[in-house]
Amino acid sequence: MDKILIVEDNESFRKMLELNLKKAGFEFESFGMAEDAISAFNRDIFLLGVFDLKLPGMDGIQLLSNILEYAPDFPVIIITAYGDIETAVLTVKKGAWDFIQKPFDPDLLIGKIKAVLKERTYELKEKKIVGDSQGIKEAIKLTRKVAPTDATVLILGESGTGKELFARAIHRWSKRKNGPFSVLNSAAIPESLLESELFGIEKGTATGVERRKGKITQADKGTLFLDEIGDMPLLLQSKVLRVIEEKTFQEVGGREVINVDVRIICATNRDLKKMVDEGEYREDLYYRLNVFPVHLPPLRERKEDIEALIDYFISIYSDNIGKEIKGVTERARFKLKEHHWKGNIRELENVIVRAIILTDENIISEDHIIFGESMAYGEKVGKIDLKEMGEKARRETEVRIIKEALKQTEGNKAKAARLLNISYKTLFNKINEYNLG
Numbered sequence: 396m397d398k399i400l401i402v403e404d405n406e407s408f409r410k411m412l413e414l415n416l417k418k419a420g421f422e423f424e425s426f427g428m429a430e431d432a433i434s435a436f437n438r439d440i441f442l443l444g445v446f447d448l449k450l451p452g453m454d455g456i457q458l459l460s461n462i463l464e465y466a467p468d469f470p471v472i473i474i475t476a477y478g479d480i481e482t483a484v485l486t487v488k489k490g491a492w493d494f495i496q497k498p499f500d501p502d503l504l505i506g507k508i509k510a511v512l513k514e515r516t517y518e519l520k521e522k523k524i525v526g527d528s529q530g531i532k533e534a535i536k537l538t539r540k541v542a543p544t545d546a547t548v549l550i551l552g553e554s555g556t557g558k559e560l561f562a563r564a565i566h567r568w569s570k571r572k573n574g575p576f577s578v579l580n581s582a583a584i585p586e587s588l589l590e591s592e593l594f595g596i597e598k599g600t601a602t603g604v605e606r607r608k609g610k611i612t613q614a615d616k617g618t619l620f621l622d623e624i625g626d627m628p629l630l631l632q633s634k635v636l637r638v639i640e641e642k643t644f645q646e647v648g649g650r651e652v653i654n655v656d657v658r659i660i661c662a663t664n665r666d667l668k669k670m671v672d673e674g675e676y677r678e679d680l681y682y683r684l685n686v687f688p689v690h691l692p693p694l695r696e697r698k699e700d701i702e703a704l705i706d707y708f709i710s711i712y713s714d715n716i717g718k719e720i721k722g723v724t725e726r727a728r729f730k731l732k733e734h735h736w737k738g739n740i741r742e743l744e745n746v747i748v749r750a751i752i753l754t755d756e757n758i759i760s761e762d763h764i765i766f767g768e769s770m771a772y773g774e775k776v777g778k779i780d781l782k783e784m785g786e787k788a789r790r791e792t793e794v795r796i797i798k799e800a801l802k803q804t805e806g807n808k809a810k811a812a813r814l815l816n817i818s819y820k821t822l823f824n825k826i827n828e829y830n831l832g
């Protein structure tokens with residue numbers, strides 16, 4: 396089950412919360428600092444947050460905004476000081492789900508948590524591996540076998556085939572399941588920051604640098620998932636090799652050799668063998684990683700899974716979108732089965748969410764099945780969010796129209812603003828916001 400994220404700097408109060416949540420059967424992680432909670436949030440899946448407002452360093456409101464920026468639907472219950480209704484209202488306006496005033500009866504908080512969970516049941520459903528094809532069955536069998544060992548696993552497959560889903564499953568099926576699952580995606584982080592993200596950084600390495608823990612430290616006693624390992628620069632490859640061989644590393648700017656207890660799972664959509672042949676990848680690392688490869692076949696090679704996946708995505712998303720989907724027409728199913736699915740299951744998931752939004756009669760027909768790049772969501776977004784989707788469409792349209800207006804007026808912003816029927820200042824702000832200047 397997913398966890399509750401608690402942030403409360405008052406130690407005795409935090410202990411009291413922990414005790415009560417534990418008694419009520421919830422899993423949680425608790426922190427005294429917002430900064431630590433954010434790194435936990437980034438590496439793990441949480442169901443909801445309970446944040447105290449006054450914290451040392453970053454405060455509860457900043458923490459809330461910070462988290463909602465990445466997960467606009469994440470439910471947070473804010474703990475406010477007695478009588479401070481104004482702040483409470485402010486936090487709700489900023490997107491908090493609810494608030495509770497100190498001092499409170501722990502049962503009241505538990506009641507609120509249960510209320511959130513009831514409304515958000517779709518999130519309680521753990522992401523499942525769906526599919527009955529030979530390819531998926533084989534992959535599940537292999538990963539079940541390797542999960543309880545500490546062997547390094549290399550998950551191979553095109554983008555969107557479920558590599559991260561399987562990595563998380565291996566962690567859950569392993570004896571480290573109660574330990575952390577920490578992710579480093581080499582393709583998503585600029586090369587210059589990768590090393591410090593992975594290994595952490597020693598205080599004072601450059602002026603003003605605070606000591607920061609790396610993903611590897613966060614993964615201690617748990618699993619480190621190195622996503623897109625094919626994109627890892629050569630320099631770092633040798634350091635990762637050392638982690639695998641000796642279970643030791645050094646922080647950036649640090650001299651001390653640190654021991655760590657991690658199980659490593661890697662994934663890539665690239666052909667590592669070919670990269671080795673072309674001198675882009677260390678051969679020794681390749682052999683270390685390739686001890687236990689698991690291939691996830693592209694969706695187009697297991698079309699028999701499509702039916703089950705359609706039903707699964709409808710079941711997990713329709714509540715969230717607020718619809719009760721009664722069926723999918725034959726022609727719609729046909730259209731879905733004929734598609735090439737270059738973006739694999741991620742693309743299918745997006746297409747289904749879009750269809751649920753588009754249908755008016757609770758029946759998905761072929762008209763609601765719309766493929767296309769504009770639906771391709773980033774690797775990092777696990778869940779598709781209605782608000783975010785609308786926001787994205789709005790921004791794309793604005794950028795296109797503003798560009799067109801600037802073209803027509805040969806870059807004259809005052810004229811363009813008039814053309815668009817907005818104030819000069821608004822246009823100016825938008826040009827800055829979208830970097831069109």
Ligand SMILES: Nc1ncnc2c1ncn2[C@@H]1O[C@H](COP(=O)(O)OP(=O)(O)O)[C@@H](O)[C@H]1O
Pocket residue numbers: 522523524525526531552553554555556557558559560561707740741744774777778
């Ligand atoms: N077999 C599957 N059953 C259900 N959902 C899946 C399956 N494979 C992938 N998904 C979903 O598709 C999306 C993309 O999967 P992900 O693991 O991020 O792919 P990758 O890391 O290979 O790009 C996720 O939302 C994931 O939950």
Ligand SMILES: [Mg+2]
Pocket residue numbers: 555558559622774
């Ligand atoms: Mg991925």
